[in-house]
Amino acid sequence: MSDSSTPELAAEAPERSESLKLLLVDDDEVDRLTVRRYLATSGITAELVEATSGLEALECLKEQSFDVILLDFLLPGEDGFWVLREIGKRGTHSPVIVLTGQGDEQTVIELMKAGAADYLSKVKLSAERLEQSLRQAMRLHLAEQQHRALAEVLPQIIWTARPDGRPDYYNRRWYEYSGWGPAQSLEADWSGVLHPEDLPGCLAQWNASVQSGTPFEAESRLRRHVDGTYRWHLIQALPLRNAHGRIIQWLGTGTDIDDQKRAAETLSFLAEASTMLTASLEMSVTLERLSALLIPRLGDWCAVYLQEDDGPIRQALVAHADAAKVPLLRELHRTFPPAVGAGCGYPRVLRTGIAELVPELTGQMIQQALGPVEQLDSSGQLRPSSWIVVPLSAQLRVFGALQVCLAGPGRRYTARDLELVQELARRAEIAIDNARLFEMAKAEHLSAEQANRAKDEFLAAVSHELRTPLMAMLGWTRMLRTGQLPPEKHARALEAVERNTQVQTQLIEDLLDVSRIITGKMRLEARLVNPREFIEAALDAVRHAADAKGVLLHSELAPDTGSISGDTDRLQQMVWNLLSNAIKFTPKGGQVTVRLQRMDASVLIEVEDNGQGIPKGSLSHIFERFWQVDGSSTRKHGGLGLGLAIVRHLTELHGGTIEAFSQGEGKGALFSLKLPLATVPVLQGTPPPVQPPSRVGAPQLLAPDLEGLLVLVVDDEPDARELLTVVLENCRAQVITAASAWEGLERLQRSRPQVVISDIGMPGEDGYSFMRRLRALPVERGGQTPAIALTAFARMEDRTRALLAGFQMHVPKPVEPAELVLVLASLTGRQAQVAKRLGGTLA
Numbered sequence: 001m002s003d004s005s006t007p008e009l010a011a012e013a014p015e016r017s018e019s020l021k022l023l024l025v026d027d028d029e030v031d032r033l034t035v036r037r038y039l040a041t042s043g044i045t046a047e048l049v050e051a052t053s054g055l056e057a058l059e060c061l062k063e064q065s066f067d068v069i070l071l072d073f074l075l076p077g078e079d080g081f082w083v084l085r086e087i088g089k090r091g092t093h094s095p096v097i098v099l100t101g102q103g104d105e106q107t108v109i110e111l112m113k114a115g116a117a118d119y120l121s122k123v124k125l126s127a128e129r130l131e132q133s134l135r136q137a138m139r140l141h142l143a144e145q146q147h148r149a150l151a152e153v154l155p156q157i158i159w160t161a162r163p164d165g166r167p168d169y170y171n172r173r174w175y176e177y178s179g180w181g182p183a184q185s186l187e188a189d190w191s192g193v194l195h196p197e198d199l200p201g202c203l204a205q206w207n208a209s210v211q212s213g214t215p216f217e218a219e220s221r222l223r224r225h226v227d228g229t230y231r232w233h234l235i236q237a238l239p240l241r242n243a244h245g246r247i248i249q250w251l252g253t254g255t256d257i258d259d260q261k262r263a264a265e266t267l268s269f270l271a272e273a274s275t276m277l278t279a280s281l282e283m284s285v286t287l288e289r290l291s292a293l294l295i296p297r298l299g300d301w302c303a304v305y306l307q308e309d310d311g312p313i314r315q316a317l318v319a320h321a322d323a324a325k326v327p328l329l330r331e332l333h334r335t336f337p338p339a340v341g342a343g344c345g346y347p348r349v350l351r352t353g354i355a356e357l358v359p360e361l362t363g364q365m366i367q368q369a370l371g372p373v374e375q376l377d378s379s380g381q382l383r384p385s386s387w388i389v390v391p392l393s394a395q396l397r398v399f400g401a402l403q404v405c406l407a408g409p410g411r412r413y414t415a416r417d418l419e420l421v422q423e424l425a426r427r428a429e430i431a432i433d434n435a436r437l438f439e440m441a442k443a444e445h446l447s448a449e450q451a452n453r454a455k456d457e458f459l460a461a462v463s464h465e466l467r468t469p470l471m472a473m474l475g476w477t478r479m480l481r482t483g484q485l486p487p488e489k490h491a492r493a494l495e496a497v498e499r500n501t502q503v504q505t506q507l508i509e510d511l512l513d514v515s516r517i518i519t520g521k522m523r524l525e526a527r528l529v530n531p532r533e534f535i536e537a538a539l540d541a542v543r544h545a546a547d548a549k550g551v552l553l554h555s556e557l558a559p560d561t562g563s564i565s566g567d568t569d570r571l572q573q574m575v576w577n578l579l580s581n582a583i584k585f586t587p588k589g590g591q592v593t594v595r596l597q598r599m600d601a602s603v604l605i606e607v608e609d610n611g612q613g614i615p616k617g618s619l620s621h622i623f624e625r626f627w628q629v630d631g632s633s634t635r636k637h638g639g640l641g642l643g644l645a646i647v648r649h650l651t652e653l654h655g656g657t658i659e660a661f662s663q664g665e666g667k668g669a670l671f672s673l674k675l676p677l678a679t680v681p682v683l684q685g686t687p688p689p690v691q692p693p694s695r696v697g698a699p700q701l702l703a704p705d706l707e708g709l710l711v712l713v714v715d716d717e718p719d720a721r722e723l724l725t726v727v728l729e730n731c732r733a734q735v736i737t738a739a740s741a742w743e744g745l746e747r748l749q750r751s752r753p754q755v756v757i758s759d760i761g762m763p764g765e766d767g768y769s770f771m772r773r774l775r776a777l778p779v780e781r782g783g784q785t786p787a788i789a790l791t792a793f794a795r796m797e798d799r800t801r802a803l804l805a806g807f808q809m810h811v812p813k814p815v816e817p818a819e820l821v822l823v824l825a826s827l828t829g830r831q832a833q834v835a836k837r838l839g840g841t842l843a
Contacts, residue, residue, distance in 0.1 A: 026072035042131035073100030095137035113164035157254030165210035179225025195221035231258035277431035281438035291319035299404035336371025345369025394433035441800040469500030524567040538575035550588035586611030614662035704825035706733035712753035714744035741770035760791035775806040
């Protein structure tokens with residue numbers, strides 16, 4: 001062989017004692033006689049069958065097979081090219097040696113491409129050259145037979161082609177895979193098997209290889225006859241050359257690489273998903289990117305459903321390949337919310353935490369889980385034919401479900417699709433949980449800002465309310481002490497001092513009451529009380545203020561309502577606060593009405609005015625501490641915003657309820673106070689103590705197999721490092737430890753772990769600083785290594801701070817070992833292979 005890169009043919013030549021069966025095709029009797037004479041004088045024993053035309057030769061080939069065919073190039077009515085092609089169509093594998101008296105180098109090349117094993121000139125023909133050509137042809141034929149025998153037992157697709165690129169052989173694997181027969185396979189151009197998108201490029205590359213004689217290699221999808229699916233194959237072909245360097249055959253293979261190809265694509269897709277989903281902490285952005293990953297790659301439409309504790313199911317995301325269908329899907333969920341106990345779909349997944357794959361949906365299942373889809377869309381684009389629903393969980397609690405649907409008949413999800421969606425969901429649940437925490441943190445931050453503003457406003461109001469009476473008291477007493485007031489004004493001065501002293505005393509009492517409420521030290525001295533008594537006492541206490549302002553007090557008190565059990569002073573304080581509040585916000589000439597009546601087993605006290613009223617948006621806040629409808633410095637009415645809050649708390653201590661009603665500003669307000677009537681106690685045996693219900697046993701957490709996972713543990717406490725090492729090594733992980741942030745960075749760059757578990761509170765440099773320095777490293781030096789914060793700083797702000805510093809997960813101490821291992825497996829994408837139960841608590 002002249003080309004060392006081409007496979008060598010090492011078959012043995014036929015022995016001299018062997019007898020060959022030859023077919024000689026030649027229309028010239030002299031030439032046939034010459035061949036017979038040369039064969040007789042050569043070292044080859046042969047049985048010779050003669051034919052004088054191509055058609056006669058083809059008839060002979062139908063009846064019997066031959067070891068070698070000797071073919072004249074010029075025959076009456078046809079030439080050697082035609083005969084060669086016809087022989088090839090009939091699947092004859094006997095080597096053909098062409099004999100001719102004329103022809104040039106180009107003719108030789110074309111004959112070899114057409115399938116000839118050799119070419120002999122009749123002018124130069126001799127017994128020695130004929131014997132040499134026959135033996136070479138037999139060696140090639142024997143080698144080809146060996147190759148084909150080997151090809152039949154190989155699991156790959158094996159094929160051969162003539163020098164011109166026309167296929168002349170396929171092994172059994174090809175016929176089983178394509179579903180084609182031999183005739184169809186040899187005549188076709190692969191257009192029915194190759195994927196339409198791959199066909200033009202693959203054929204162009206093949207033709208280029210045939211023309212140049214260079215090896216061929218391409219990745220293409222081939223259609224599998226059994227199920228009609230296309231699978232990726234690596235198609236390769238090498239040219240086989242004779243002793244003169246001419247290509248005599250192409251040897252090709254087709255290797256199924258679909259699993260490897262899809263695995264690589266899946267890894268690339270999941271890596272892209274991880275990057276996209278963790279790039280933002282905004283819930284809306286995270287969900288939008290999740291929908292872009294799912295549609296249309298994994299389905300025609302998708303939805304994310306979230307559920308906080310036992311609250312209602314909320315549709316947080318819905319996306320469709322046709323954006324015009326999204327409002328219909330939202331309307332479907334709003335109009336036909338599914339039953340929590342539905343036996344399929346996302347309600348079941350939220351309830352059980354078990355993923356659901358339904359390859360072929362029934363109308364009953366769709367109706368049960370989604371509602372009457374056809375009522376909103378008659379086109380059928382909303383009706384799913386198959387779906388996958390997987391749970392979204394965090395901290396061992398299912399908080400949502402991801403649903404992906406295919407629409408259209410005949411489309412089905414498979415187990416492979418379920419695995420991919422589950423892997424994506426594992427990344428999505430971390431991103432969504434982080435976004436939920438970020439939203440909670442923002443809400444808490446906003447609440448804290450509002451609380452700070454309320455505190456500042458409260459302190460300003462306290463300062464104002466305390467300084468105002470102090471100014472009057474200080475001014476009048478100083479004028480009395482210095483003798484600047486005439487005697488006739490002394491009484492007025494003392495009255496003003498007394499009045500402002502009472503105001504300040506009331507302010508201080510309100511503050512003390514709030515302090516008692518907050519600390520739980522508010523106590524009642526209960527006895528039987530007639531409601532008329534404390535209501536009339538409260539009316540008497542505010543009558544002077546009402547008269548001074550020109551507000552009419554009116555009472556409608558039922559004569560016999562029964563008694564209630566309560567603290568008389570506190571009950572009077574409650575009614576006094578309601579009356580004072582009504583008088584404060586009722587203009588001159590207005591009216592405040594008090595009503596008392598019995599309602600079943602309770603008494604109802606109502607205080608109604610026709611004054612300023614309450615905006616509807618403020619009704620839900622009216623009983624909050626330090627809250628006022630107008631808390632600005634330009635408000636018309638003073639006070640600290642504590643009176644109604646105290647009334648609510650005292651009402652609850654008495655076992656009652658209080659509500660506020662108003663039709664809006666300028667339409668007055670009504671406060672309804674309901675208190676239970678006193679009951680005569682009945683002596684009876686002491687009931688047995690109530691045993692608290694036994695806690696449902698926590699589910700057994702099964703430790704995943706972490707074999708081969710390299711973990712870096714950073715903690716300044718030796719006991720903590722040792723415990724984590726034992727827990728992780730029990731799951732067959734490899735653990736390296738560091739006692740400080742500096743040592744952790746040094747170990748990270750030297751050992752390149754796959755995940756980091758770090759404490760937060762450490763001397764010298766805490767975990768936040770450590771993580772910021774780690775994230776500043778280049779990717780190739782470990783800057784993107786996944787990290788878990790394992791810390792005793794368990795507040796929500798601590799968790800938010802950890803996530804903002806660069807940690808992917810925040811796990812508060814103490815934590816169950818199995819829970820930590822599951823968190824670690826989830827973060828690193830490990831499948832949960834059950835190893836053993838882990839017990840104990842990480843302190």
